[in-house]
Amino acid sequence: MADHRFVPTVFHTTLGPHDPVLTIESGDRVFTTTVDAGGFDANDNPVTPAGNPQTGPFRVAGAEPGDTLAVHLEQILPNRTRGYTKTWVAANVLDPGHPTLPADLPQSIDWNVDVEAGTAAPLGVPELAHWRVPLAPMIGCFGVAPERHQAISTATSERHGGNMDWNGFQAGVTAMFPVFEPGALFALGDVHAVQGDGEIVGTGIEISADVVFRVELLKDHAIGWPRARTPDCIATLGNARPLDQCVQHATTEMLRWLADDYGLDRHLAHIILGQAAGYQLGNMFDPAYTMVCTLTHDILRAITRTP
DSSP states (O other): OOEEEOOOOOEESEESSOOOSEEEOTTOEEEEEEOOTTSBOTTSOBOSOSSOOEEEEEEETTOOTTOEEEEEEEEEEEOSSEEEEEOSOOGGGSOTTOOOOOTTSOSEEEEEEETTTTEEEESSOGGGTTOOEEOOOEEEEEEOOOGGGOOEETTSEETTEEEOOOTTOOTTOEEEEEOOSTTOOEEEEEEESOOOGGGTTSOSSBOOEEEEEEEEEETTOOOSSOEEEOSSEEEEEEEESSHHHHHHHHHHHHHHHHHHTTOOOHHHHHHHHHHHOEEEEOOOSSSSEEEEEEEEHHHHHHHHTOO
8 A cells, every 4th residue: 555646637527438647556545635616726826727627637546347346435624715606596496487596697606615614605795704614624526437438527427426516415425337438437526616416507616625535346246336335324416307217226226235234134225215215416417417326324233233
């Protein structure tokens, strides 16, 4: 196991078979930085075109199709004071015909991000001058190279991960991705200082960040869709449109997980999910929506009789 300090100079707005920036081994830790969704770095300078630019990809030695890449998120820390958000709720989240935001009103606002205080405050909105939002830094877009040698825009998501915008992807969480290309080719970006469920205005508080992650290669362990293990639950993520399709992907992947890794009879797994499944909304703004199916560790311990 080794630690790597990587300073990115090239970014991609697709996840795909790009030349790797660094080769790492299972167990290695990477200290790196991300630019914000608009391509602005820690000095608030534009260094790359907008569109969720990704740091990476990182080649994981020995990773092959049919494996799973586990990414342990150890630190996600905003590294400047200015963040920004859009200000209008997306039309697809509202009833048809609901009035849109007039063009003469601000379409985006800046936020003062105070990492030491752990808060963000909107700027230029006198009515909200007293409001402070607790920080909850998360990664909006990350994943591996997709199957069939594709390069897929970081505006959207699929089985490889991508722009899922689930605010559960915080420090202390392990994300898991199916491997489709040799080396996995993992990349990450689009950090939000905080974001409500669904990213319904098309942004969280967009910001650059210092990130630390550790990779773990699970050989000959195939999964169908991204998974996560948080301090509170296990989670499966389905990415698709319409919304019922991503619910189907997430729920089916949870049933697979319970059967394949926890040894539950499939009928029992259906019974348990019927009364114990939770659902959280990831991205509800971009081409593919994200639904997250969850099951708490307390329930898992009870049904599997583990300590």
